[in-house]
Amino acid sequence: MSGMFGIFGISGSGMKANRISLDAIADNIANMNVIKSTDDDAFQPRTAILETVAGDDGRTNGPGGGVRVKEIELGSKEGRLLFDPNHPLADDEGLVRAPDIDLGEQMTQMLVSQRGYQMNSTTIEKAKEMYQQAISILGRQ
Amino acid sequence: MNDLTIDALQSTLHALMVRQKVTAKNIANAEVPNYTAGKVNFEDSLRSALNGGSNPISVQPTTTDSANLAGPDGNNVDIEEEVLTLMETSMRYQLFVEGLQAKLRDMRTSLSRDR
Numbered sequence: 105m106s107g108m109f110g111i112f113g114i115s116g117s118g119m120k121a122n123r124i125s126l127d128a129i130a131d132n133i134a135n136m137n138v139i140k141s142t143d144d145d146a147f148q149p150r151t152a153i154l155e156t157v158a159g160d161d162g163r164t165n166g167p168g169g170g171v172r173v174k175e176i177e178l179g180s181k182e183g184r185l186l187f188d189p190n191h192p193l194a195d196d197e198g199l200v201r202a203p204d205i206d207l208g209e210q211m212t213q214m215l216v217s218q219r220g221y222q223m224n225s226t227t228i229e230k231a232k233e234m235y236q237q238a239i240s241i242l243g244r245q
Numbered sequence: 246m247n248d249l250t251i252d253a254l255q256s257t258l259h260a261l262m263v264r265q266k267v268t269a270k271n272i273a274n275a276e277v278p279n280y281t282a283g284k285v286n287f288e289d290s291l292r293s294a295l296n297g298g299s300n301p302i303s304v305q306p307t308t309t310d311s312a313n314l315a316g317p318d319g320n321n322v323d324i325e326e327e328v329l330t331l332m333e334t335s336m337r338y339q340l341f342v343e344g345l346q347a348k349l350r351d352m353r354t355s356l357s358r359d360r
Contacts, residue, residue: 117270166308222271231265234338238258238262240346
């Protein structure tokens with residue numbers, strides 16, 4: 105989105121991408137402890153893959169375009185095998201399937217996405233100030 | 246009627262807005278693998294135009310790749326630098342808007358005085 109209020113489009117796309125990333129992380133954390141039997145696939149962790157959107161001038165890093173989520177990548181179906189023979193879903197060898205999710209890594213990613221969301225939000229605030237300044241050229245006597 | 250000051254102010258305001266857009270772009274792409282940050286240049290061209298006597302209104306801001314070192318994922322956005330640029334560009338924009346307003350006020354005052 106270029107034109108007169110282009111910054112809102114750029115930073116807005118950034119906030120949207122950050123939010124989708126956070127949704128994926130929240131999903132992973134919520135499903136961290138979902139146990140399946142070894143006959144089923146594990147809960148596959150979600151990862152939002154981001155890519156740049158070029159502006160009208162075709163430049164990736166020019167004054168237009170933005171960023172977007174290219175796809176949500178699904179992680180391992182095998183997950184991690186845990187030995188828990190007392191679990192109702194345990195197989196003959198006492199194994200169950202857990203998702204391949206590391207909480208520490210998820211928390212780190214969460215901080216990155218949160219920070220990104222805040223930065224894009226700050227940029228929108230600054231842009232709003234500038235646009236208001238530009239409009240004020242007309243108003244003041 | 247050509248007013249060099251107004252042309253220079255207008256050219257600067259436009260260029261600062263382009264710089265802010267590129268800064269917004271860099272911030273939005275701060276975590277995208279293999280993204281190269283953009284940088285906007287116009288001060289040198291504007292100075293040359295003013296010193297050389299050509300019309301500053303024709304000076305266009307140019308976007309080039311940042312020479313910063315990339316991290317392990319190929320992204321070279323320096324977020325602290327982008328935030329500083331964001332703040333500075335915002336303040337300079339305000340400064341130049343006020344300059345333009347002052348200039349316009351002067352012109353209106355002269356117009357009313359000449360009546």
